[in-house]
Structure formats: structure tokens, C-alpha cells
Amino acid sequence: MKPRIIVTRRWPAAVEQVLAERFETTFNRSDEPLGQDRLRDAFAEYDAILPTVSDSLPASVFPDAGARSRLIGNFGVGFSHIDIDAARQRGITVTNTPGVLTDCTADIAMTLLLGIARRAGEGERELRAGAWTGWRPTHMIGTRVSGKTLGIIGMGRIGKATARRAHFGFGMDVVFYNRSKVDDDETRAMGARQLPTIEDVLADADFVSLHCPGGAENRHLIDSRRLAGMKPGAFLINTARGDVIDQQALIGALEAGTIAGAGLDVFDGEPAVPEALKRMDNVMLLPHLGSATEETRVAMGMKVVENVIAFFEGRDVPDRVA
Structure with a gap:
């Protein structure tokens, strides 16, 4: 079976198409931020969570035990919105998207x-x-x-x-x-x-x-x-x-x-x-426009795709931060 993943916000169409083809993917069609309860539930429902800087993932969101998710593929270079220690303690890999923006x-x-x-x-x-x-x-x-x-x-x-x-x-x-x-x-x-x-x-x-x-x-x-x-x-x-x-x-x-x-x-x-x-x-x-070009946002998304594919194929992920 294909790994189940959730994408927390709308991504460029070209990236979403690849994700839909390669994985059993849930998209956030409304493009509204997911609440903390929904993010907490996602750890039990999906093999991977693909968040953005607009998603806060503090320690309180991570389950104490029984998490299905083994990967957080972050859309962005910065990852201060993710509690990296909480991820490490639960054996959850975290990746980012350096270089392309x-x-x-x-x-x-x-x-x-x-x-x-x-x-x-x-x-x-x-x-x-x-x-x-x-x-x-x-x-x-x-x-x-x-x-x-x-x-x-x-x-x-x-x-x-x-x-x-x-x-x-x-x-x-x-x-x-x-x-x-x-x-x-x-x-x-x-x-x-x-x-x-x-x-x-x-x-x-x-x-x-x-x-x-x-x-x-x-x-x-x-x-x-x-x-x-x-x-x-x-x-x-x-x-x-x-x-x-x-x-x-x-x-x-x-x-x-x-x-x-x-x-x-x-x-x-x-x-x-x-x-x-x-x-x-x-x-x-400015409203956080640093990486806001079509070329860069697609490249960022494809970086996440590379990390997710590598992870589920059992290879070393190229952009691991935890």
C-alpha cells in the first residue's frame, strides 16, 4: 500500500500532482491553517505530515505513544515551529528544504x-x-x-x-x-x-x-x-x-x-x-514573501517530495534536520 501523507496547506499544483501520484495523499483544499487538535490527530492517521512555517508543532501536539507518523517533511528552510526534541524522542525524522530559496x-x-x-x-x-x-x-x-x-x-x-x-x-x-x-x-x-x-x-x-x-x-x-x-x-x-x-x-x-x-x-x-x-x-x-516565486515554491515542494520518497524507499533522506 502507498504511504498515507497529509499536506497541511495548498502547494503548487505541479507538486501536489506528484504527491497524489506517488502517495495516498490528503490535501487541505480550504488552505486554512489546521488547528492543534487536527495536527495531533494527524500523527495517528498518517505515515508522514508535510507542514509549513504556518503550522505550529510544539511538544504538546506530539503523541506520547503510538504515533503512526514517522516523517515530518517541512516545506521551508526554517524549522523553529517544530519541536525537534519531541520529534527525536519519538524517532520521527524531520527534513527541510535548504538551498532552493x-x-x-x-x-x-x-x-x-x-x-x-x-x-x-x-x-x-x-x-x-x-x-x-x-x-x-x-x-x-x-x-x-x-x-x-x-x-x-x-x-x-x-x-x-x-x-x-x-x-x-x-x-x-x-x-x-x-x-x-x-x-x-x-x-x-x-x-x-x-x-x-x-x-x-x-x-x-x-x-x-x-x-x-x-x-x-x-x-x-x-x-x-x-x-x-x-x-x-x-x-x-x-x-x-x-x-x-x-x-x-x-x-x-x-x-x-x-x-x-x-x-x-x-x-x-x-x-x-x-x-x-x-x-x-x-x-x-511585506506578508512573508521571501520565497514567493513560482520557480522557488515549486523547487521547495519538489525538495520535500525527494525527502519523502527517499524515506519510504529506505534511503538516507537528503535534507535531514532530526
């Missing part, structure tokens, strides 16, 4: 950087509201990007891709913090300098872009103290995970003028977004 996420980071620096979102809102009265020398004065310093927190694939765009596209100097030493041809070609602490990067950079993992280790990595250590005219960009920033501290820093602005594609507790952020003109907000 690097360029698109870096593109969104640069979109936010350029958009908030040049007040693009604010300007579009003014124009659409019919409030634009025409060109004038002092209208919508923004911040120059070319030649400024970009600080990267987390110099992995996406951090490097963002730095590459900034340096070679806009002549930006690059400084970065990474937990391990990074010294390779790519960073040397950019003249990127690794600094010893996050604080050093924050103090030096005109724009700070976050590319570190989420989860307990990095929760509120950027807090009120670190926000206070940024340049007064600096901008903070986040395409990593929402919980990396203390959102209330960020709101306070923006309201007080501690930093100039922020560009955010991810939020702590999304899809909820604080009303205070929505009201601010010096914040550019």
Missing part, C-alpha cells in the same frame, strides 16, 4: 532595503490616495543606498547572496557577524569583513540585514539594548524569522527615533502584525 529571499531583503531607504511604500500610498501634489525639491527625501555599509547577521547562503547584491550592485561595504569563522573566495571577493560581535556590526552599519535562524537560541536577538547600539540613521531589515526581533522594543525604537526605519517580511506570531507597526510610515511591511 536563497536567491529569492535575498531579492526580498534588497527590496525591503531599497524600499525603506527611498520611502517607496510611503510614496506609493500617497500617490494611490490622491495626495500627491507634484514634484518638489523637498518631497519624500530618502536615504542614499550606494556606497553605504551593510551589516549582515548570519553569513550563510542567504546572507552571502544579499551581501553580493549589495556590494556588486550598489557598491556597498559589507561587514558581518557569524558564529563560526567565514573566510572563503566569495567573502574575500566582496571585501566583506567579519567582526567579532553583533554589537560591532550594529555600530558600524547603515543597514542591518538579519539572516540567522529563529527559535529559542535567537529569540529576541535584537532587543532594546542592541537597537540602541545601532546608528541613529540606520535601518533594520528582517527576512529571517519574526522572533529574532523583540517587536515591542523595535516599535519603541522607531517611535523614539533610535533608528531611522525598518523593513520586515516576517513577524513574531504572524499573521498577526502589531497595529503600531502598520501605522508607521518609516516601516515597510
Whole structure:
């Protein structure tokens, strides 16, 4: 018999077709988030669960015993929404989809950087509201990007891709913090300098872009103290995970003028977004669009398919995280 799997949200049609052909697949046709009770039941009903970042899988969702599910094939790179220890304790394999969303996420980071620096979102809102009265020398004065310093927190694939765009596209100097030493041809070609602490990067950079993992280790990595250590005219960009920033501290820093602005594609507790952020003109907000291109979302889905097929054929899964 074919393994039974459940897909928690709608995936690209090409991926769903492959899943339907290869497995006994249950699709979420309504595309509404499954509740915790439904996710808990899924462990008893299916051989594999294929969740997304919008599905929270804390320890309380995992059954104490008798789980049928042996695989969680996550649609996405980040897996802080899954209790990895709970999965390990029950012998459940967890996989993710690294590599295929690097360029698109870096593109969104640069979109936010350029958009908030040049007040693009604010300007579009003014124009659409019919409030634009025409060109004038002092209208919508923004911040120059070319030649400024970009600080990267987390110099992995996406951090490097963002730095590459900034340096070679806009002549930006690059400084970065990474937990391990990074010294390779790519960073040397950019003249990127690794600094010893996050604080050093924050103090030096005109724009700070976050590319570190989420989860307990990095929760509120950027807090009120670190926000206070940024340049007064600096901008903070986040395409990593929402919980990396203390959102209330960020709101306070923006309201007080501690930093100039922020560009955010991810939020702590999304899809909820604080009303205070929505009201601010010096914040550019996007609805988690980092990987949202047809090519990337299909590639992500096919990565999951590869992992699921390998698992049920008894081979090593290529993208195991637990």
C-alpha cells in the first residue's frame, strides 16, 4: 500500500500532482491553517505530515505513544515551529528544504532595503490616495543606498547572496557577524569583513540585514539594548524569522527615533502584525514573501517530495534536520 501523507496547506499544483501520484495523499483544499487538535490527530492517521512555517508543532501536539507518523517533511528552510526534541524522542525524522530559496529571499531583503531607504511604500500610498501634489525639491527625501555599509547577521547562503547584491550592485561595504569563522573566495571577493560581535556590526552599519535562524537560541536577538547600539540613521531589515526581533522594543525604537526605519517580511506570531507597526510610515511591511516565486515554491515542494520518497524507499533522506 502507498504511504498515507497529509499536506497541511495548498502547494503548487505541479507538486501536489506528484504527491497524489506517488502517495495516498490528503490535501487541505480550504488552505486554512489546521488547528492543534487536527495536527495531533494527524500523527495517528498518517505515515508522514508535510507542514509549513504556518503550522505550529510544539511538544504538546506530539503523541506520547503510538504515533503512526514517522516523517515530518517541512516545506521551508526554517524549522523553529517544530519541536525537534519531541520529534527525536519519538524517532520521527524531520527534513527541510535548504538551498532552493536563497536567491529569492535575498531579492526580498534588497527590496525591503531599497524600499525603506527611498520611502517607496510611503510614496506609493500617497500617490494611490490622491495626495500627491507634484514634484518638489523637498518631497519624500530618502536615504542614499550606494556606497553605504551593510551589516549582515548570519553569513550563510542567504546572507552571502544579499551581501553580493549589495556590494556588486550598489557598491556597498559589507561587514558581518557569524558564529563560526567565514573566510572563503566569495567573502574575500566582496571585501566583506567579519567582526567579532553583533554589537560591532550594529555600530558600524547603515543597514542591518538579519539572516540567522529563529527559535529559542535567537529569540529576541535584537532587543532594546542592541537597537540602541545601532546608528541613529540606520535601518533594520528582517527576512529571517519574526522572533529574532523583540517587536515591542523595535516599535519603541522607531517611535523614539533610535533608528531611522525598518523593513520586515516576517513577524513574531504572524499573521498577526502589531497595529503600531502598520501605522508607521518609516516601516515597510511585506506578508512573508521571501520565497514567493513560482520557480522557488515549486523547487521547495519538489525538495520535500525527494525527502519523502527517499524515506519510504529506505534511503538516507537528503535534507535531514532530526
